[in-house]
Amino acid sequence: MNLTAHAPILAVAVPLLGAFALPLWAKLHTSLRDLWLVLVAGVTGALTVLVAVQVYTVGIQVYTLGAAWPLDTLAPGGFPIRIILTVDALSAFLGLITVLVAVVGFSYAWRYLNEDEGKTLALTLGTLLWAGMLGMAFTGDLFNLFVFFEVTSIAACGLVGYRTWASRGPEAAFKTMVMYTVGGLFVLLAIALLYGEYGALNLAYLARQISGSVVDRIALGLLLGGLLMKAGAVPLHMWAPDAYGEAPAQAVILLVANTQISLYALFRVLFTLYGGVADPAIGWLVVSLGTLTLLVAALMAVVQMDLGRLVAFGAVSQIGYMLLGVGVGLTVIAARPAYGLVAIQGGIFHMLNDAVAIGLLFLAVGAVEKAAGNRNLANLGGLGHDLTWTTGFFLLGSLALAGIPPLNGFASKLMIYQSSFLLSPILSALAILASILLLAVFVKAFQGAFLGPRLRKAEPVPVSMLVAMGVLALGVLALGLFPELVVRHLVAPAADALWKGRDLYLQAVLGR
Amino acid sequence: MIGNAPFVVCMVLVLLGLWALLFRRNLIKVVIGIKIIENGVNLYLVATGYVRGGIVPIYTYAPPDAAMVLPTPQALTLTSIVIGLATTALMLAFVVVIHRHKKTLDGRKVTELSG
Numbered sequence: 001m002n003l004t005a006h007a008p009i010l011a012v013a014v015p016l017l018g019a020f021a022l023p024l025w026a027k028l029h030t031s032l033r034d035l036w037l038v039l040v041a042g043v044t045g046a047l048t049v050l051v052a053v054q055v056y057t058v059g060i061q062v063y064t065l066g067a068a069w070p071l072d073t074l075a076p077g078g079f080p081i082r083i084i085l086t087v088d089a090l091s092a093f094l095g096l097i098t099v100l101v102a103v104v105g106f107s108y109a110w111r112y113l114n115e116d117e118g119k120t121l122a123l124t125l126g127t128l129l130w131a132g133m134l135g136m137a138f139t140g141d142l143f144n145l146f147v148f149f150e151v152t153s154i155a156a157c158g159l160v161g162y163r164t165w166a167s168r169g170p171e172a173a174f175k176t177m178v179m180y181t182v183g184g185l186f187v188l189l190a191i192a193l194l195y196g197e198y199g200a201l202n203l204a205y206l207a208r209q210i211s212g213s214v215v216d217r218i219a220l221g222l223l224l225g226g227l228l229m230k231a232g233a234v235p236l237h238m239w240a241p242d243a244y245g246e247a248p249a250q251a252v253i254l255l256v257a258n259t260q261i262s263l264y265a266l267f268r269v270l271f272t273l274y275g276g277v278a279d280p281a282i283g284w285l286v287v288s289l290g291t292l293t294l295l296v297a298a299l300m301a302v303v304q305m306d307l308g309r310l311v312a313f314g315a316v317s318q319i320g321y322m323l324l325g326v327g328v329g330l331t332v333i334a335a336r337p338a339y340g341l342v343a344i345q346g347g348i349f350h351m352l353n354d355a356v357a358i359g360l361l362f363l364a365v366g367a368v369e370k371a372a373g374n375r376n377l378a379n380l381g382g383l384g385h386d387l388t389w390t391t392g393f394f395l396l397g398s399l400a401l402a403g404i405p406p407l408n409g410f411a412s413k414l415m416i417y418q419s420s421f422l423l424s425p426i427l428s429a430l431a432i433l434a435s436i437l438l439l440a441v442f443v444k445a446f447q448g449a450f451l452g453p454r455l456r457k458a459e460p461v462p463v464s465m466l467v468a469m470g471v472l473a474l475g476v477l478a479l480g481l482f483p484e485l486v487v488r489h490l491v492a493p494a495a496d497a498l499w500k501g502r503d504l505y506l507q508a509v510l511g512r
Numbered sequence: 513m514i515g516n517a518p519f520v521v522c523m524v525l526v527l528l529g530l531w532a533l534l535f536r537r538n539l540i541k542v543v544i545g546i547k548i549i550e551n552g553v554n555l556y557l558v559a560t561g562y563v564r565g566g567i568v569p570i571y572t573y574a575p576p577d578a579a580m581v582l583p584t585p586q587a588l589t590l591t592s593i594v595i596g597l598a599t600t601a602l603m604l605a606f607v608v609v610i611h612r613h614k615k616t617l618d619g620r621k622v623t624e625l626s627g
Contacts, residue, residue, distance in 0.1 A: 146592075147595065150595045167610065171610055171623065174610060177603050182546065184595075185553050188553050195557075195585065196556075
């Protein structure tokens with residue numbers, strides 16, 4: 001068996017099977033479960049990296065399910081009827097983000113979750129969510145996009161609400177589930193409209209056929225609505241702070257990666273599926289939604305007193321920066337490719353930076369909650385005396401998120417500011433204003449929770465949690481100090497895949 | 513015009529479901545609203561695959577040169593029904609837990625989270 005050819009489907013199948021086998025191992029012994037999780041995570045990570053290396057060095061990888069040979073994408077009539085996975089540089093980039101987030105999250109969860117508080121459940125759902133995210137990133141047809149969308153929805157809501165002994169978790173999970181399900185049904189209705197018109201589900205085939213008729217526009221609107229609901233953009237963000245606030249910390253960083261995967265699906269729809277009939281009006285819509293998101297979420301963060309919800313609004317506002325970057329790119333790329341590309345690169349680079357920086361913050365909040373017993377800023381104070389490392393990590397994460405120069409948030413935000421300035425100076429002024437607001441919010445939170453006199457003795461944070469945070473903190477520093485390296489080798493191919501790579505994407509599947 | 517009637521019915525179902533979702537406060541009725549949207553979408557999928565005078569799409573049983581209805585939308589609908597079962601079960605499970613804690617199903621009264 002040729003491992004390289006089969007790697008894309010194995011990267012989805014291994015965590016899927018691994019997740020369902022996890023509770024069975026836990027029945028025997030919890031250490032067997034942990035061993036199994038290490039094995040599954042290691043194999044999945046290695047397979048995803050293998051796929052990514054192939055994509056970055058050789059080119060787009062396709063995998064046809066059920067064909068005699070994985071590269072037989074076309075049936076004898078010259079028509080793609082089978083389920084096809086298509087992995088290009090952007091999919092691989094998102095795959096790598098999920099690997100980073102999942103590995104860090106699981107090593108954090110090892111000591112963060114208590115055995116008698118549903119640790120097996122949380123790990124199972126986390127692995128399932130990972131499988132769904134990889135599936136969404138790698139899939140090459142619309143219907144499987146919907147299937148994996150629902151897999152991630154169910155796993156994510158399970159993670160938010162599995163702690164049924166408290167009332168807030170299930171309530172947040174119900175709210176989230178309603179939003180996710182309605183979003184999923186919008187996506188399904190759009191798929192049905194496109195199928196009714198073109199009789200196909202394959203993304204590449206549809207992209208070649210699409211004509212921009214009224215039905216296509218309705219389908220695009222439904223896809224935008226459904227995917228933005230899942231990405232948590234304002235005005236469809238009301239689930240996000242609840243879910244981020246109530247889920248355990250290691251699950252929250254998976255949820256953040258999940259919103260980025262929805263954004264990936266949105267970009268795939270906008271650029272690859274509708275790239276042939278691109279319309280600047282759609283770009284302006286994305287730009288205005290992005291600006292609204294980053295501003296409203298930053299303003300909402302100001303009034304929060306719960307540390308978890310405060311960081312959650314920070315996370316929602318980062319979604320706005322990604323939408324702004326890619327929306328500016330979509331608006332101008334046809335007219336001025338050079339700076340449209342910088343905008344798209346900024347948006348995509350910000351995905352990685354956001355996963356690292358906001359992940360670090362959420363993990364630090366989880367550590368605070370474990371050490372001090374609560375997260376309310378009114379009751380916290382002086383944690384810096386006992387939790388030296390966590391204090392440093394929180395400070396690093398908040399400065400990176402607010403876009404302070406030597407750290408990673410600055411590198412991508414600068415690209416977004418520059419390119420949106422060329423579209424309209426007001427946009428970049430608003431984006432900078434939101435960053436300043438976030439800085440003020442985080443300074444307030446840092447001062448309230450970590451500085452001041454010691455209120456009571458805090459429990460020490462376990463070493464494995466510190467190591468997980470340390471990995472992300474190193475990421476914050478490294479991405480901030482060497483952004484050119486990352487942009488040139490990882491981000492630029494991913495941004496090219498969206499615009500210049502569209503024909504390659506179609507050729508990889510359709511063969512001409 | 514009459515050929516479009518199934519599609520119109522599906523859209524009416526979707527809108528009814530959305531109305532229930534937005535204006536009903538009882539959590540069970542919210543779930544029912546989502547199910548109605550889902551059934552509208554599933555009906556739409558099946559309706560797109562219909563061919564006038566078509567028969568069941570099984571090659572071995574079909575007479576030669578008979579028109580068949582499209583098999584793909586039926587497969588999609590089946591998948592979507594199974595997914596819908598899972599999401600509905602999960603949502604109802606959350607409703608049961610919420611009711612156990614709050615002893616009410618009124619969406620306005622259960623909420624502890626805001627903003």
